[in-house]
Amino acid sequence: MKTHVMLHPRAEELLVERALRPLSDAEQAELASLGIDADADDSFDVAAAAVMVATTRIEPMPADMFDRLAERTGAVASQPPAPTTPAPVIPIDRARKGRRVSAAWVAAAAAAGIVLATGAGMYLRRDGATPTATPAEARADLLGGGTRALAWTATADATAKGATGDVVWSDAKQRGYMRFVGLAANDPKAWQYQLWIFDRTRDQAFPVDGGVFDVSSTGEVIVPITAKLHVDQATLFAVTVERPGGVVVSKRERIVVTAKPS
Amino acid sequence: MEPLAVQEPLLARIAAGDRAAMRECLTRYSGLVWSIARRFELGDAEDAVQEIFLDLWKSAARYDGNVASESVFIAMIARRRLIDRRRMRGRRPVTESIADEPQVAAAGSSPEASAEASQAARALDRLKPDQRRVLVLSACHGMSHGEIAEATGLPLGTVKAHVRRGLISIRVALLGVQEEPA
Numbered sequence: 001m002k003t004h005v006m007l008h009p010r011a012e013e014l015l016v017e018r019a020l021r022p023l024s025d026a027e028q029a030e031l032a033s034l035g036i037d038a039d040a041d042d043s044f045d046v047a048a049a050a051v052m053v054a055t056t057r058i059e060p061m062p063a064d065m066f067d068r069l070a071e072r073t074g075a076v077a078s079q080p081p082a083p084t085t086p087a088p089v090i091p092i093d094r095a096r097k098g099r100r101v102s103a104a105w106v107a108a109a110a111a112a113g114i115v116l117a118t119g120a121g122m123y124l125r126r127d128g129a130t131p132t133a134t135p136a137e138a139r140a141d142l143l144g145g146g147t148r149a150l151a152w153t154a155t156a157d158a159t160a161k162g163a164t165g166d167v168v169w170s171d172a173k174q175r176g177y178m179r180f181v182g183l184a185a186n187d188p189k190a191w192q193y194q195l196w197i198f199d200r201t202r203d204q205a206f207p208v209d210g211g212v213f214d215v216s217s218t219g220e221v222i223v224p225i226t227a228k229l230h231v232d233q234a235t236l237f238a239v240t241v242e243r244p245g246g247v248v249v250s251k252r253e254r255i256v257v258t259a260k261p262s
Numbered sequence: 263m264e265p266l267a268v269q270e271p272l273l274a275r276i277a278a279g280d281r282a283a284m285r286e287c288l289t290r291y292s293g294l295v296w297s298i299a300r301r302f303e304l305g306d307a308e309d310a311v312q313e314i315f316l317d318l319w320k321s322a323a324r325y326d327g328n329v330a331s332e333s334v335f336i337a338m339i340a341r342r343r344l345i346d347r348r349r350m351r352g353r354r355p356v357t358e359s360i361a362d363e364p365q366v367a368a369a370g371s372s373p374e375a376s377a378e379a380s381q382a383a384r385a386l387d388r389l390k391p392d393q394r395r396v397l398v399l400s401a402c403h404g405m406s407h408g409e410i411a412e413a414t415g416l417p418l419g420t421v422k423a424h425v426r427r428g429l430i431s432i433r434v435a436l437l438g439v440q441e442e443p444a
Contacts (some may be wrong), residue, residue, distance in 0.1 A: 016426050020400055021345060046330045047433035048401040049338035052298055055402055056337075059432035061296040065308055070288055071314045074281065188399070203391040229387055245300040248398050249414075 011036045019044035057211050057226050057246075135222040139177035142168050150237065152180070152257040159184035159193075159241060160256045166260045167237045169197070169225060170227070176225040178239070180215060183256070186241075188214045193256065194246045197227055200238035212246035234262045273332055277323035284319065291336050298337060310347055313370050314340045334378050341401075346403050378436050385435035389428055396421055397428035425444040 007015070011034040014027055023031065061069070135140065143149060147170045154160035163183040169176030176196065186192060195210030202208065211226035241254035272290070275283035295314050299307040307379065325335050338376065349438050386394050400406045411418045 012430065013426060016429050019429065021406070042329065043433050043437065044429060045338050045342070046334060046378065047382070047429055049330070049334045049341055050378040050436060051386065051397065051401045051429075051432055052301075052337045052341060053294070053333055053379035054383040054386060055398055056294065056297045056301060058293045058297050059300075061292040061311070063312075065296075066288065066292055068308075069292065069312055069315065070285065072312050073319065074284065074290070107295055178394070206391040206395060229383070236377060248403065249395060 003028055007036075008034050010034060015041065015044045021049045046202065055209075055228055057228070064180060082255050106188050135177055135224050138175070138224070139179065139222055142170055142173070142177065143176065145170070147176075148261075149179075149246070150259040150261060152239075154257050155255050157241070157254050159186075159254075163257060165220075165257075167225075169234050169237070171231060171232075172235055174230065176227075178213075178223040178225060178237075180223070180257075181220045182218055183215050185215050185218060188244060190244070191241055192244055192246060194240050194242045194250065195225060195227075195233050196238045196240065196250060197224075197231050198238070199231045200233040200235045202232075206237075206249065209246065209248070210237070212242070234261075267360045269329065271332055273318075273322040273325040273335070276319060277325070286317065287318070291333065294333060295336065295340050298340045299344060301402055304342075313347070317343050331378060335346060339403075345404055353408075376397035381435050382432050385432045389431060391438065392416065392420075393424040393428045400425045401429065 014023065014031045014034075015036065016022060017027070018031075083171045087146060147168050149166040149168045152163065152167065154163045160183065163180060165178065165180040167176065167178045167182070183193075192214055194214045196207035196214045197205055197210045199206045208231050209228040211224075211228075214222045215221055215223075237259040238252075239256045239258075240250045240252060241256060242250060272283045272287045285435070293316075295311050296307065299310040299314065303310050318336060321339055325332065329335075330338065342409070343383070353431060389397065392414075396410055396416065399410045400407070405413070407418055407421045409415070410425075413422045414421070417422075
Protein backbone atom coordinates (compact mmCIF):
# COMPACT_ATOMS: atom_id res chain seq x y z
CA MET A 1 0.00 0.00 0.00
CA LYS A 2 1.22 3.48 -0.80
CA THR A 3 0.34 5.88 1.99
CA HIS A 4 0.36 9.57 1.18
CA VAL A 5 1.44 11.47 4.29
CA MET A 6 1.17 14.93 2.75
CA LEU A 7 -2.00 15.33 0.74
CA HIS A 8 -3.67 18.00 -1.35
CA PRO A 9 -6.65 19.24 0.73
CA ARG A 10 -9.16 18.16 -1.91
CA ALA A 11 -7.49 14.76 -2.26
CA GLU A 12 -7.63 14.38 1.51
CA GLU A 13 -11.32 15.29 1.50
CA LEU A 14 -12.06 12.73 -1.20
CA LEU A 15 -10.08 9.99 0.57
CA VAL A 16 -12.01 10.67 3.78
CA GLU A 17 -15.27 10.39 1.84
CA ARG A 18 -14.06 7.20 0.20
CA ALA A 19 -13.56 5.64 3.63
CA LEU A 20 -17.20 6.41 4.45
CA ARG A 21 -19.04 5.79 1.18
CA PRO A 22 -18.34 4.73 -2.41
CA LEU A 23 -17.10 7.64 -4.54
CA SER A 24 -18.93 8.57 -7.72
CA ASP A 25 -17.15 8.12 -11.05
CA ALA A 26 -16.58 11.87 -11.22
CA GLU A 27 -15.02 11.91 -7.74
CA GLN A 28 -12.77 8.98 -8.59
CA ALA A 29 -11.65 10.75 -11.75
CA GLU A 30 -10.98 13.91 -9.75
CA LEU A 31 -8.90 11.93 -7.27
CA ALA A 32 -6.90 10.40 -10.10
CA SER A 33 -6.37 13.85 -11.59
CA LEU A 34 -4.81 14.88 -8.27
CA GLY A 35 -2.26 12.10 -8.67
CA ILE A 36 -3.80 9.77 -6.07
CA ASP A 37 -4.22 6.08 -6.72
CA ALA A 38 -7.14 5.55 -4.33
CA ASP A 39 -6.89 1.78 -4.53
CA ALA A 40 -3.32 1.97 -3.28
CA ASP A 41 -3.99 4.11 -0.21
CA ASP A 42 -6.15 2.44 2.42
CA SER A 43 -4.92 4.59 5.30
CA PHE A 44 -8.25 6.37 5.84
CA ASP A 45 -10.12 3.07 5.68
CA VAL A 46 -7.69 1.66 8.22
CA ALA A 47 -8.31 4.68 10.46
CA ALA A 48 -12.08 4.21 10.23
CA ALA A 49 -11.73 0.49 10.91
CA ALA A 50 -9.49 1.16 13.90
CA VAL A 51 -12.17 3.49 15.28
CA MET A 52 -14.67 0.71 14.75
CA VAL A 53 -12.56 -1.85 16.62
CA ALA A 54 -11.76 0.65 19.36
CA THR A 55 -15.41 1.44 20.00
CA THR A 56 -17.10 -1.92 19.46
CA ARG A 57 -18.00 -4.01 22.45
CA ILE A 58 -17.27 -7.52 21.31
CA GLU A 59 -20.03 -10.00 22.00
CA PRO A 60 -19.68 -13.70 21.19
CA MET A 61 -21.76 -14.86 18.26
CA PRO A 62 -24.59 -17.24 19.22
CA ALA A 63 -23.36 -20.84 18.89
CA ASP A 64 -26.09 -21.96 16.48
CA MET A 65 -25.35 -19.03 14.22
CA PHE A 66 -21.66 -19.84 14.34
CA ASP A 67 -22.34 -23.38 13.14
CA ARG A 68 -24.44 -22.11 10.22
CA LEU A 69 -21.77 -19.57 9.36
CA ALA A 70 -19.02 -22.20 9.35
CA GLU A 71 -21.04 -24.40 7.05
CA ARG A 72 -22.03 -21.66 4.63
CA THR A 73 -18.59 -20.14 4.35
CA GLY A 74 -16.81 -23.43 3.71
CA ALA A 75 -15.19 -23.61 7.13
CA VAL A 76 -17.06 -26.37 8.92
CA ALA A 77 -16.33 -25.89 12.58
CA SER A 78 -15.27 -28.62 14.92
CA GLN A 79 -16.10 -26.64 18.01
CA PRO A 80 -18.19 -23.61 18.99
CA PRO A 81 -16.57 -20.19 19.15
CA ALA A 82 -14.63 -19.22 22.21
CA PRO A 83 -15.86 -15.87 23.51
CA THR A 84 -13.24 -13.13 23.15
CA THR A 85 -14.64 -11.41 26.21
CA PRO A 86 -16.21 -12.81 29.35
CA ALA A 87 -19.95 -13.45 29.24
CA PRO A 88 -21.61 -10.14 30.16
CA VAL A 89 -23.81 -11.57 32.89
CA ILE A 90 -23.11 -14.50 35.14
CA PRO A 91 -25.61 -15.40 37.86
CA ILE A 92 -23.76 -15.58 41.12
CA ASP A 93 -24.89 -19.08 41.99
CA ARG A 94 -23.49 -20.46 38.76
CA ALA A 95 -20.32 -18.43 38.99
CA ARG A 96 -19.58 -19.75 42.44
CA LYS A 97 -19.96 -23.39 41.54
CA GLY A 98 -16.74 -25.20 40.85
CA ARG A 99 -14.46 -22.28 41.61
CA ARG A 100 -11.26 -23.27 43.33
CA VAL A 101 -10.89 -19.90 45.03
CA SER A 102 -13.92 -18.34 46.68
CA ALA A 103 -14.73 -14.65 46.33
CA ALA A 104 -14.24 -14.12 50.05
CA TRP A 105 -10.87 -15.86 49.94
CA VAL A 106 -9.71 -13.73 47.02
CA ALA A 107 -10.92 -10.55 48.68
CA ALA A 108 -9.28 -11.41 51.97
CA ALA A 109 -6.04 -12.32 50.27
CA ALA A 110 -6.06 -9.16 48.18
CA ALA A 111 -6.64 -7.04 51.26
CA ALA A 112 -3.70 -8.71 52.92
CA GLY A 113 -1.51 -8.35 49.81
CA ILE A 114 -0.99 -12.09 49.63
CA VAL A 115 0.01 -13.74 46.37
CA LEU A 116 -1.79 -17.03 45.97
CA ALA A 117 -0.90 -20.05 43.93
CA THR A 118 -3.23 -23.01 43.63
CA GLY A 119 -3.00 -26.38 41.98
CA ALA A 120 -4.89 -24.95 39.04
CA GLY A 121 -2.31 -22.23 38.53
CA MET A 122 -4.61 -19.43 39.63
CA TYR A 123 -2.77 -16.52 41.13
CA LEU A 124 -3.25 -12.87 41.98
CA ARG A 125 -1.61 -10.21 39.86
CA ARG A 126 -0.09 -7.12 41.42
CA ASP A 127 -3.30 -5.21 40.71
CA GLY A 128 -5.19 -7.84 42.61
CA ALA A 129 -7.21 -9.31 39.74
CA THR A 130 -7.02 -12.97 38.90
CA PRO A 131 -6.56 -13.73 35.20
CA THR A 132 -9.38 -16.26 35.31
CA ALA A 133 -11.53 -14.60 37.96
CA THR A 134 -15.28 -14.58 37.55
CA PRO A 135 -17.03 -11.20 37.68
CA ALA A 136 -18.10 -12.02 41.23
CA GLU A 137 -14.52 -12.70 42.28
CA ALA A 138 -13.14 -9.68 40.46
CA ARG A 139 -15.78 -7.47 42.07
CA ALA A 140 -14.90 -8.85 45.49
CA ASP A 141 -11.28 -8.17 44.65
CA LEU A 142 -12.01 -4.50 43.90
CA LEU A 143 -13.97 -4.16 47.11
CA GLY A 144 -11.14 -5.82 48.99
CA GLY A 145 -8.79 -3.18 47.59
CA GLY A 146 -10.83 -0.39 49.12
CA THR A 147 -13.11 0.58 46.22
CA ARG A 148 -16.54 1.56 47.53
CA ALA A 149 -19.83 0.11 46.37
CA LEU A 150 -22.44 2.72 45.40
CA ALA A 151 -26.03 1.60 45.87
CA TRP A 152 -28.39 1.88 42.89
CA THR A 153 -31.41 4.13 43.15
CA ALA A 154 -34.27 2.66 41.15
CA THR A 155 -36.48 4.94 39.04
CA ALA A 156 -40.16 4.45 38.33
CA ASP A 157 -39.34 2.48 35.16
CA ALA A 158 -41.14 -0.87 35.12
CA THR A 159 -37.89 -2.78 34.71
CA ALA A 160 -36.56 -1.40 37.99
CA LYS A 161 -39.52 -2.22 40.21
CA GLY A 162 -38.02 -3.65 43.40
CA ALA A 163 -34.52 -3.68 41.90
CA THR A 164 -31.55 -3.23 44.20
CA GLY A 165 -27.80 -3.64 43.90
CA ASP A 166 -24.72 -1.50 43.55
CA VAL A 167 -21.89 -0.45 41.29
CA VAL A 168 -18.20 -0.82 42.09
CA TRP A 169 -15.85 1.22 39.91
CA SER A 170 -12.19 2.12 40.21
CA ASP A 171 -11.00 5.19 38.28
CA ALA A 172 -7.43 4.10 38.92
CA LYS A 173 -7.88 0.60 37.53
CA GLN A 174 -10.53 1.51 34.95
CA ARG A 175 -12.45 -1.56 36.00
CA GLY A 176 -15.79 -2.05 37.63
CA TYR A 177 -18.84 -4.21 38.10
CA MET A 178 -22.56 -3.70 38.43
CA ARG A 179 -24.59 -5.92 40.73
CA PHE A 180 -28.34 -6.21 40.37
CA VAL A 181 -31.03 -8.07 42.26
CA GLY A 182 -34.54 -8.05 40.88
CA LEU A 183 -33.84 -6.13 37.69
CA ALA A 184 -36.22 -7.29 34.96
CA ALA A 185 -34.87 -9.80 32.46
CA ASN A 186 -34.68 -8.48 28.89
CA ASP A 187 -35.14 -9.95 25.44
CA PRO A 188 -31.86 -9.03 23.68
CA LYS A 189 -33.62 -9.06 20.32
CA ALA A 190 -36.06 -6.41 21.51
CA TRP A 191 -34.01 -4.19 23.80
CA GLN A 192 -30.93 -4.12 26.01
CA TYR A 193 -29.63 -2.31 29.03
CA GLN A 194 -26.79 0.18 28.60
CA LEU A 195 -24.60 1.78 31.25
CA TRP A 196 -23.46 5.40 31.09
CA ILE A 197 -20.63 6.83 33.18
CA PHE A 198 -20.54 10.57 33.77
CA ASP A 199 -16.98 11.83 34.04
CA ARG A 200 -16.26 15.10 35.82
CA THR A 201 -13.61 15.95 33.22
CA ARG A 202 -15.93 15.48 30.24
CA ASP A 203 -18.91 17.27 28.78
CA GLN A 204 -21.85 16.07 30.89
CA ALA A 205 -24.01 15.92 27.77
CA PHE A 206 -21.93 13.02 26.55
CA PRO A 207 -21.36 10.41 29.25
CA VAL A 208 -18.99 7.54 28.54
CA ASP A 209 -20.60 4.39 27.18
CA GLY A 210 -20.13 1.75 29.88
CA GLY A 211 -21.36 -1.14 27.75
CA VAL A 212 -24.52 -2.88 26.66
CA PHE A 213 -25.66 -5.84 28.70
CA ASP A 214 -28.45 -8.33 29.19
CA VAL A 215 -30.14 -9.66 32.29
CA SER A 216 -31.47 -13.19 31.98
CA SER A 217 -32.48 -13.70 35.58
CA THR A 218 -34.19 -11.60 38.22
CA GLY A 219 -31.84 -13.18 40.75
CA GLU A 220 -28.51 -11.66 41.65
CA VAL A 221 -26.33 -10.93 38.61
CA ILE A 222 -22.97 -9.23 38.22
CA VAL A 223 -22.10 -7.38 35.04
CA PRO A 224 -18.57 -6.24 34.14
CA ILE A 225 -18.32 -2.60 33.08
CA THR A 226 -16.72 -2.08 29.68
CA ALA A 227 -16.07 1.65 29.46
CA LYS A 228 -15.36 2.65 25.86
CA LEU A 229 -13.25 5.63 26.87
CA HIS A 230 -11.00 6.47 29.79
CA VAL A 231 -12.93 7.73 32.82
CA ASP A 232 -10.92 10.17 34.89
CA GLN A 233 -13.42 10.83 37.67
CA ALA A 234 -16.76 9.07 37.66
CA THR A 235 -19.49 11.22 39.17
CA LEU A 236 -22.67 9.37 38.20
CA PHE A 237 -23.66 5.98 36.83
CA ALA A 238 -26.92 5.52 34.97
CA VAL A 239 -28.47 2.52 33.25
CA THR A 240 -30.88 3.11 30.38
CA VAL A 241 -33.02 0.90 28.17
CA GLU A 242 -31.88 1.07 24.56
CA ARG A 243 -32.38 -0.72 21.26
CA PRO A 244 -30.40 -3.96 20.65
CA GLY A 245 -26.71 -3.21 20.33
CA GLY A 246 -27.00 0.04 22.24
CA VAL A 247 -26.69 3.62 21.06
CA VAL A 248 -23.91 6.17 20.79
CA VAL A 249 -25.94 8.90 22.42
CA SER A 250 -28.87 8.00 24.65
CA LYS A 251 -32.10 9.96 24.45
CA ARG A 252 -32.47 9.04 28.14
CA GLU A 253 -36.12 8.20 27.61
CA ARG A 254 -35.97 5.23 29.96
CA ILE A 255 -33.54 5.57 32.83
CA VAL A 256 -33.64 2.45 34.99
CA VAL A 257 -31.26 3.01 37.90
CA THR A 258 -28.66 5.57 38.91
CA ALA A 259 -25.83 5.63 41.44
CA LYS A 260 -23.88 8.62 42.66
CA PRO A 261 -20.99 8.97 45.11
CA SER A 262 -22.12 10.74 48.26
CA MET B 263 -13.06 -2.47 24.78
CA GLU B 264 -11.19 -5.63 25.63
CA PRO B 265 -8.06 -5.71 23.48
CA LEU B 266 -7.64 -8.76 21.30
CA ALA B 267 -4.59 -10.71 22.36
CA VAL B 268 -1.55 -11.14 20.12
CA GLN B 269 -2.11 -14.40 18.29
CA GLU B 270 -0.75 -16.35 15.37
CA PRO B 271 -1.73 -14.61 12.11
CA LEU B 272 -4.25 -16.49 10.04
CA LEU B 273 -4.93 -14.58 6.84
CA ALA B 274 -1.87 -15.79 4.96
CA ARG B 275 -2.92 -19.37 5.67
CA ILE B 276 -6.44 -18.60 4.54
CA ALA B 277 -5.13 -17.04 1.35
CA ALA B 278 -3.31 -20.30 0.73
CA GLY B 279 -6.58 -22.22 1.03
CA ASP B 280 -6.09 -23.61 4.55
CA ARG B 281 -9.59 -24.52 5.78
CA ALA B 282 -8.39 -25.12 9.32
CA ALA B 283 -7.27 -21.49 9.35
CA MET B 284 -10.74 -20.46 8.19
CA ARG B 285 -12.26 -22.32 11.10
CA GLU B 286 -9.80 -20.70 13.45
CA CYS B 287 -10.51 -17.29 11.95
CA LEU B 288 -14.23 -17.75 12.52
CA THR B 289 -13.58 -18.80 16.09
CA ARG B 290 -11.27 -15.86 16.72
CA TYR B 291 -13.10 -13.07 14.90
CA SER B 292 -16.77 -14.06 14.61
CA GLY B 293 -17.53 -12.08 17.76
CA LEU B 294 -15.86 -8.97 16.36
CA VAL B 295 -17.60 -9.22 12.99
CA TRP B 296 -20.94 -10.07 14.58
CA SER B 297 -20.68 -7.08 16.92
CA ILE B 298 -19.71 -4.74 14.09
CA ALA B 299 -22.56 -5.99 11.90
CA ARG B 300 -25.06 -5.42 14.68
CA ARG B 301 -23.97 -1.79 14.91
CA PHE B 302 -24.65 -1.26 11.21
CA GLU B 303 -27.56 -3.56 10.49
CA LEU B 304 -31.01 -3.16 11.92
CA GLY B 305 -32.14 -6.20 9.95
CA ASP B 306 -30.30 -9.33 8.98
CA ALA B 307 -26.93 -9.11 10.70
CA GLU B 308 -26.38 -12.85 10.26
CA ASP B 309 -26.60 -12.54 6.50
CA ALA B 310 -24.19 -9.61 6.63
CA VAL B 311 -21.69 -11.59 8.69
CA GLN B 312 -21.77 -14.41 6.15
CA GLU B 313 -21.06 -11.99 3.31
CA ILE B 314 -18.24 -10.40 5.28
CA PHE B 315 -16.45 -13.69 5.88
CA LEU B 316 -16.84 -14.73 2.26
CA ASP B 317 -15.36 -11.35 1.30
CA LEU B 318 -12.58 -11.97 3.79
CA TRP B 319 -11.65 -15.33 2.29
CA LYS B 320 -11.35 -13.62 -1.10
CA SER B 321 -9.47 -10.61 0.29
CA ALA B 322 -7.09 -12.49 2.58
CA ALA B 323 -4.27 -12.35 0.03
CA ARG B 324 -4.33 -8.55 0.15
CA TYR B 325 -3.58 -8.46 3.87
CA ASP B 326 -0.36 -6.64 4.72
CA GLY B 327 0.69 -6.90 8.33
CA ASN B 328 2.80 -3.76 7.97
CA VAL B 329 -0.33 -1.71 7.33
CA ALA B 330 -2.84 -3.06 9.83
CA SER B 331 -3.40 -5.81 12.36
CA GLU B 332 -5.67 -8.67 11.35
CA SER B 333 -8.49 -7.42 13.53
CA VAL B 334 -8.41 -3.96 11.95
CA PHE B 335 -8.08 -5.43 8.45
CA ILE B 336 -11.10 -7.63 9.11
CA ALA B 337 -13.01 -4.65 10.50
CA MET B 338 -12.12 -2.76 7.31
CA ILE B 339 -13.50 -5.56 5.14
CA ALA B 340 -16.60 -5.66 7.32
CA ARG B 341 -17.20 -1.92 7.07
CA ARG B 342 -16.88 -1.93 3.32
CA ARG B 343 -19.35 -4.77 2.97
CA LEU B 344 -21.80 -3.16 5.38
CA ILE B 345 -21.58 0.21 3.63
CA ASP B 346 -22.17 -1.53 0.33
CA ARG B 347 -25.15 -3.42 1.73
CA ARG B 348 -26.66 -0.21 2.99
CA ARG B 349 -26.19 1.44 -0.40
CA MET B 350 -27.66 -1.56 -2.23
CA ARG B 351 -30.59 -1.75 0.13
CA GLY B 352 -31.54 1.76 -0.92
CA ARG B 353 -32.27 0.44 -4.38
CA ARG B 354 -33.13 -3.17 -3.62
CA PRO B 355 -34.61 -4.23 -0.31
CA VAL B 356 -33.62 -7.90 -0.54
CA THR B 357 -29.92 -8.69 -0.49
CA GLU B 358 -28.35 -11.71 -2.13
CA SER B 359 -25.81 -13.97 -0.50
CA ILE B 360 -22.50 -14.82 -2.09
CA ALA B 361 -21.40 -18.40 -2.46
CA ASP B 362 -17.95 -18.18 -4.04
CA GLU B 363 -15.08 -20.41 -3.01
CA PRO B 364 -12.11 -18.65 -1.40
CA GLN B 365 -9.39 -17.42 -3.70
CA VAL B 366 -6.11 -19.34 -3.41
CA ALA B 367 -3.03 -17.15 -3.38
CA ALA B 368 0.07 -16.33 -1.37
CA ALA B 369 0.43 -13.37 0.98
CA GLY B 370 2.56 -11.93 3.74
CA SER B 371 1.33 -11.46 7.27
CA SER B 372 2.26 -10.11 10.67
CA PRO B 373 1.60 -11.40 14.17
CA GLU B 374 0.76 -7.86 15.33
CA ALA B 375 -2.59 -7.54 17.11
CA SER B 376 -4.82 -4.50 17.42
CA ALA B 377 -2.31 -1.91 18.57
CA GLU B 378 -3.95 0.55 16.16
CA ALA B 379 -7.26 0.16 17.94
CA SER B 380 -5.60 1.26 21.17
CA GLN B 381 -3.96 4.16 19.33
CA ALA B 382 -7.31 5.04 17.78
CA ALA B 383 -8.98 4.95 21.20
CA ARG B 384 -6.40 7.36 22.57
CA ALA B 385 -6.77 9.64 19.55
CA LEU B 386 -10.56 9.53 19.91
CA ASP B 387 -10.19 10.51 23.52
CA ARG B 388 -8.36 13.65 22.44
CA LEU B 389 -11.16 14.80 20.12
CA LYS B 390 -13.80 17.26 21.26
CA PRO B 391 -16.99 15.48 22.38
CA ASP B 392 -19.05 16.69 19.41
CA GLN B 393 -16.31 15.72 16.99
CA ARG B 394 -15.92 12.28 18.57
CA ARG B 395 -19.65 11.63 18.53
CA VAL B 396 -20.02 12.67 14.90
CA LEU B 397 -17.06 10.56 13.82
CA VAL B 398 -18.39 7.47 15.59
CA LEU B 399 -21.85 7.95 14.07
CA SER B 400 -20.27 8.21 10.64
CA ALA B 401 -17.53 5.56 10.81
CA CYS B 402 -19.19 3.01 13.07
CA HIS B 403 -22.90 3.36 12.33
CA GLY B 404 -22.66 4.25 8.65
CA MET B 405 -24.82 7.35 9.02
CA SER B 406 -24.64 9.92 6.24
CA HIS B 407 -23.69 13.53 6.97
CA GLY B 408 -27.33 14.52 6.52
CA GLU B 409 -28.57 11.84 8.90
CA ILE B 410 -26.03 12.89 11.51
CA ALA B 411 -26.98 16.56 11.12
CA GLU B 412 -30.62 15.61 11.63
CA ALA B 413 -29.89 13.39 14.63
CA THR B 414 -27.57 15.79 16.39
CA GLY B 415 -28.96 19.15 15.37
CA LEU B 416 -25.53 20.25 14.18
CA PRO B 417 -25.22 22.20 10.92
CA LEU B 418 -24.35 20.02 7.93
CA GLY B 419 -21.10 21.89 7.37
CA THR B 420 -20.07 21.30 10.97
CA VAL B 421 -20.81 17.59 10.63
CA LYS B 422 -18.68 17.35 7.48
CA ALA B 423 -15.85 19.24 9.15
CA HIS B 424 -16.01 17.09 12.30
CA VAL B 425 -15.91 13.86 10.30
CA ARG B 426 -13.06 15.05 8.14
CA ARG B 427 -10.91 16.49 10.90
CA GLY B 428 -11.69 13.57 13.19
CA LEU B 429 -10.72 10.88 10.73
CA ILE B 430 -7.61 12.80 9.72
CA SER B 431 -6.61 12.98 13.40
CA ILE B 432 -7.03 9.23 13.80
CA ARG B 433 -5.05 8.55 10.62
CA VAL B 434 -2.29 10.88 11.73
CA ALA B 435 -2.12 9.11 15.09
CA LEU B 436 -1.88 5.72 13.39
CA LEU B 437 0.79 6.90 10.97
CA GLY B 438 2.72 8.43 13.84
CA VAL B 439 3.25 11.76 12.12
CA GLN B 440 2.67 15.30 13.32
CA GLU B 441 -0.74 16.71 12.46
CA GLU B 442 -0.72 19.98 10.58
CA PRO B 443 -2.60 22.87 12.17
CA ALA B 444 -6.25 23.05 11.03
